[in-house]
Amino acid sequence: MLQSKIKLLAVLGLILAVGFMVLPGGVTAAAQTKGQVAMVLDVGGRGDLSFNDMGFKGLEEAAQELGVKTVVLQSASAADYLPNIRNAARSGKNELIIAIGFLLADAVNQVAQEFPKQKFAIIDSVVDQPNVRSIVFRENESSALVGALAAMVAAQDGFKKVGVVLGIPIPVLFHFEAGYRFGIDWGNKKYAQVTGTNPNVGLLWTYTGTFSDIAKGKASTEAQLKLGAGLVYNVAGPLGIGDLEAISEAIQQAGHQAGPPFMIGVDSDQDWMGGGNKVLASAMKRVDNATFDVIKSVVQGNFQPGTASQGLDNGGVAFSRYANLLNFINFGINANAIKEGDRGTIIKNWLEMRQQIPYWIWDAVSELEVKIMTGKVTVPTANTPDEIQAIRKQFPLGG
Amino acid sequence: MARLSAKLAAIPGLRPVGESSLAGLIGMILGALLLLLYKFNPLLAYESLFAGGFGSLYGWAESLANATPLILTALTFAVGLRGGLFNIGAEGQVYVGALAAVATGLLPVPAALRLIVTLVLALAAGALWGLVPALLKMTRGVHEVISTIMLNWIAYFFAFYLIAHTLSSPLNGSRTIRIPPAARFGVILPGTDLNYGILVSILLALLFYFLLWRTTVGFELRAVGYNPRAAHYAGMDEHSIGHWAFLLGGVSAGLAGAVQLMGRPPSYAILSGIPQLLNLGFDGIGVAMIGRNHPLGILLAAVFFGGLEAGGRTMELVAGVPLEMVRVVEGLILIALAVPELGRFLTYLRHLNPLELLSRQRRRAD
Amino acid sequence: MSSAYLWGLLFFSLHAMVPITLAAVGEVIGETAGLFNIGLEGIMLTAALTGALGATQGGWPLGLLVGLATGLLIGLIFGLISTYAKGDQLIVGIGVNLFALGFVAFGLTLLGSPGFYIVPAASRLPKIHTAVGNLSPLVLVAVILPFLVYWLLNYTQLGLKLKAVGEQPAAADVAGLRVNALRLGATACGAALAGLAGAYLSIDWLGSVTKEISAGRGFIALATVVFAGLNPLLTLLGGIIFGFFDSLATWVANIPGVKEAVPWQMISMLPYVVTLLVVAVIGRVHFPSALGKPYSRE
Structure with a gap:
């Protein structure tokens, strides 16, 4: 499968656009159902093999095991953080919005006040709002x-x-x-x-x-x-x-x-x-586990705002x-x-x-x-x- | 019909607007083909793109908010090119302007004056940074392409230094101190990013228009850019004209950095890694090109680019198309725009008047 | 400071020089003929991706070939618009850069590993083993190529023709030279070298593609061309100067005690400050008088 994709893309070096024909679209579109979770990434985005990818891994596992719909929002620039989080909140479709990274803290803080009924989670920073779960690591x-x-x-x-x-x-x-x-x-x-x-x-x-x-x-x-x-x-x-x-x-x-x-x-x-x-x-x-757990808490109806400090003792x-x-x-x-x-x-x-x-x-x-x-x-x-x-x-x- | 098209042709600025629009259309069509090859639905993609950017008051507000700094950085590049300079130093001047805006927060300034003092210091810092390549060019003959690229990087690391030291927030190591509330631009439409900073951008665009087309300095600047040899023989001082182009560019880019920080919620501070300033200068080059290096064209082009970026987020959300597609389309639009045959195509369309064609054939038959 | 450390620094500098010199010497060919291509960054970025995929598919020879072909193709598009279509070179170049930024990130996303692609070890360019370190064969290419191009531009008929269409296109036209064809060929071949530089990044030096793998090196190459004043030999010198100080900044920053004396941000400025000083000392350089302007018969 990969081989055939690569072959196509290699040919594409010679005929740039044409080779992309057989590639499937990678991202799933947002669904209209309840039980959707949005993840907003920082400018680093996917492919860092570490932080952002770990968050995405947790999201994918939640999609498979908990059956939630997921949507991922990348950010081309820091100016995208606030609108991305806001768009996710405005749509009203997302039960939970997860922000990956401390850079998004100010944006989460603001949108959490604008949408007090929307649940949020943020990784790597503490946002002190009654509808935000903050997860920091030791x-x-x-x-x-x-x-x-x-x-x-x-x-x-x-x-x-x-x-x-x-x-x-x-x-x-x-x-x-x-x-x-x-x-x-x-x-x-x-x-x-x-x-x-x-x-x-x-x-x-x-x-x-x-x-x-x-x-x-x-x-x-x-x-x-x-x-x-x-x-x-x-x-x-x-x-x-x-x-x-x-x-x-x-x-x-x-x-x-x-x-x-x-x-x-x-x-x-x-x-x-x-x-x-x-x-x-x-x-x-384990950003993946933290992401999975907070989604699970929303699915099971026991989402808790506040700050969780994650260290060796709790995995x-x-x-x-x-x-x-x-x-x-x-x-x-x-x-x-x-x-x-x-x-x-x-x-x-x-x-x-x-x-x-x-x-x-x-x-x-x-x-x-x-x-x-x-x-x-x-x-x-x-x-x-x-x-x-x-x-x-x-x-x-x-x- | 013929009279109408002749009238249309007489309206100044219609032709460049038409050409840019046509390029936009071609870029979008090429982008749609690419989307189709990737098995995305281009109709859904573009529908969500434009609905997100221009389909609602909220979308318009986001588009205008994105346009705010782009107008200013585009002006930097445009005024340079009008004066025959290839000034790609807006990127670094944005950083320096933003740093000055934050640093102003450390100074004791009465609250009533804070906003204006912050703006003035930021534009002064941008202008100073912009004068370095000017001096290097005039005294040592250093080409501005090389000096501005190097100065961009120097400003980048200088920003990193100040963020970690002098301007570092004692409360939070991941950002600088915040711009004081008295120096912030308020949000125009609550719940959006659109703020009064956009007035600075619009005013500056109008000011640049006035300077370039209604003053002697502006006339000389354009003359030097259009034909340096002729301008030289006409007795114009290329050196001082060049200084003007760099100086105005620096002012504009410095303001871009300041306005981005003073107006755009939520941080009002530079974050580590300067993510909210990166690429504003380079994106301005593309905007200037689509706006035909004309201040008024730039206003339109910046709103268009700002709308694509705002709509790109909706496109990702609704059609599942990766955000990067927006850049692909932007690039294709620029490439299409470069082809002057497009302009001739427009002229051709104008002549595609059945009556006129008929009369021409008749004449040939005679 | 062991000799291994110094050899390591030298070798790293040489490897850092390669993409800059390759792209710059290519741009020299194009600019000599009168075309200014600001899209080097975009070409490098795109070719890094396509070259890596070519190498994965058919080994490093195919990878290098695909990298060259990618550069050639973009160069042809750029050249056709800039010559026969009399388009604005600046706009096309900027368009290429924007396009590449989106295209590479987009392409990586659809490959299944958004953000990065690692080239399998078996598909990498083999290295030359020496007693003091491994050397990429492309280092030798980057060292020899400027001399070849120097010879080509200064001692061959073709070189004289390229200079003629860059300096005096109207006179060249009258003399029977095909101005647009020569310009197109020159810029396309030059762009192919930028493509080679991109393939070098992914299938040789860094062994991977990320959405920002070129990291501004295309612009540094552009600056190097200006530094060199279109002398191919000086692109080698410029590449070495920049490569050396860029590497030196990183290597020095790792020596214990240095960061305590000088903040690392200041050390990181080193290559850019040095380049600025060098060009300030050199002063004015000459460019073809018709550079950047499309030629049309009046």
């Missing part, structure tokens, strides 16, 4: 886990550094950076405790200022690898495609098939990318494990990024990759996970430039 907790893993694996494999490539500096990304720094520090200490030598693994970090220029992701990752990083954490959505390019080339250059160096995935379980043996783990942010953020891999291979297949036939190889590669890491390291990650869940360890976070500056001072990590 990304610092999952980032702490991958930070600890990265530090210990780097030390084990003889690397002096780990890296992180971030997008535009926004409060949500500060959560990631703060948690990652804490986790690296924790991993260093744990490694010293187990082996008797403090590895002092340092951090290389950069804000690229973009969520769209893939080349910036590749350049940053390559620079970090050359500066001695053994693992690089992608916190810039689609730039991860560029990060993985750099990692794959480094692996190939060394004459290997699998990492190290490794990438660490973000938001969705990205472990399947690059063949299953280049992304060691992912710090998942809102998570460290990627085997069951997630199986689920997200389907995600990759649905996105046409991999083929059905790749499934076996990816699973085999992934298992081999994880087995080459000493078992005590996985135990240590689980230990930290439990401690965070039970409140024995509190992972610091940051919401403002000043707060992240303080965290950087607290965990300088050789920079």
